[in-house]
Amino acid sequence: MKQVEISRNSFLLREGMVCNNLYFLEKGCLRGYYNLDGKEVTxxxxxxxxxxTSFYSFISRKPCVENIQILEDSTLWGISFEALNQLFDIHNDLERLVRIINEQYYIRLEERLMAMQxxxxxxxxxxxxxxxxxxLQRxxxxxxxxxxxxxxxTLSRIRSQA
Incomplete structure (x- = not known):
């Protein structure tokens, strides 16, 4: 894995790019968002x-439709798609770890979908x-x-009533 330092308001990934890396966020904060009719949807x-990562792009090797923006100065550790697959060939137990990461992502995704619905x-x-x-602080x-x-x-109204 390689350490990557990225400053606030930079982009880790922009729509149309193929995501070549899986990252672990050691320090910082970022967001994923889509552009929809000129509006950013986080x-x-x-x-x-x-x-x-952009899981869709990282796994499918197709261009992503999202942006990943750095919101605070951040430290990440990245591994490329190719390097990760080489490690899978050598260390089968690593595949289990990545499967667990993917399962956790899927659970968060389904929880988000249910909440929105x-x-x-x-x-x-x-x-x-x-x-x-x-x-709220970040x-x-x-x-x-x-x-x-x-x-x-609406968010302001909800917050004032809480």
């Missing part, structure tokens, strides 16, 4: 001790505060609102 945040905006906000209470309210699928005004 769909995940990454914090310390998370694995970060079946929970109210208030319930989504409360769940976010329960699982990531530090988020992420802008506009990006949090986008992640929750609500306007910044």
């Amino acid at each position: 769909y995940w945040f990454g914090f310390e001790n998370n694995f970060i 079946f929970k109210t905006a208030r319930e989504r906000y409360e769940q976010l505060m329960e699982t990531s209470p530090h988020i 992420i802008s309210l506009g990006q949090i609102a986008s992640y929750l699928g609500i306007s910044q005004e």
Whole structure:
């Protein structure tokens, strides 16, 4: 793995690029977002001790449709697709670790889908505060609102009633 230092407001990945690396976030914060009709739609945040990549692009070897933006000066450790597969050939137990990472990603993805489909905006906000209470100190309210699928005004109303 190679250490990568990236400064705030930089991009780890931009839409249209093929994601060649799987990263472990040692320090910092970042977000994944899509551009939809000129609007940024945030769909995940990454914090310390998370694995970060565009899973679709990394696995399929196709261009990604998302952007990964660095929100704080960050330290990541990256391994290329090719190097990871070479390690799989040598160390079969490493495949198990990556399978577990993929399973955790899938669980988070399904939990997010269920929350967006079946929970109210208030319930989504409360769940976010329960699982990531530090988020208000690290992420802008506009990006949090986008992640929750609500306007910044609605988020302000929910917060004032909490």
